[in-house]
Amino acid sequence: MFILKIHKADNSQVVSVCDSDIVGKVFEEKGIVLDISKSFYSGKEKAIDDVISAISASGSAIIIGNTITAELEKRGIISESHISSIAGQRYAMIFRL
Numbered sequence: 001m002f003i004l005k006i007h008k009a010d011n012s013q014v015v016s017v018c019d020s021d022i023v024g025k026v027f028e029e030k031g032i033v034l035d036i037s038k039s040f041y042s043g044k045e046k047a048i049d050d051v052i053s054a055i056s057a058s059g060s061a062i063i064i065g066n067t068i069t070a071e072l073e074k075r076g077i078i079s080e081s082h083i084s085s086i087a088g089q090r091y092a093m094i095f096r097l
Contacts, residue, residue, distance in 0.1 A: 002051050002068050005043025012059040016041050017051050019065030027087035034086040036064055052077060061094040 003023055007014045023041050027034040041064075046054075048071050055061045055077060063069060063078065069090040072078045078092045085091070 001045040001047060002065070003041055003043050004046040004051055004054055005041060006054060006058070007040075013057075015054045015058045015061040016043070017046075017055070017061065017063050017068055019067045020045060022065055022089065027089045029087040032086055034064065034089055034091065048075075055094065059096050062091075063093070064089060064091040066090050 001020055003018050003020050005016045007016065018036055018041050022036050024038045025036050027036075051068070052072070052075065055063075055072075063072060066089065069078065069083050069092055072092070073080060073083065078094070083090050083092045
């Protein structure tokens, strides 16, 4: 299960999704901070199919966590070349214009 939250603004939405075990944690490496804040990421637990549906329906997505990035990569939603890492946590962003 993953934590999914949909942020709505005007005529668009941003999906934030992360592994359930990293909400509220902060990762830091070489002065770069990856803050998985509860205010932005606390949402509802969802299965991978629900996450994919939400990402497909949104204009943007912020994806954090080793498990969720691996699952989305396996399904062709994101590719390895679009995944970065801070302190061992992989993340990716999707922006559709």
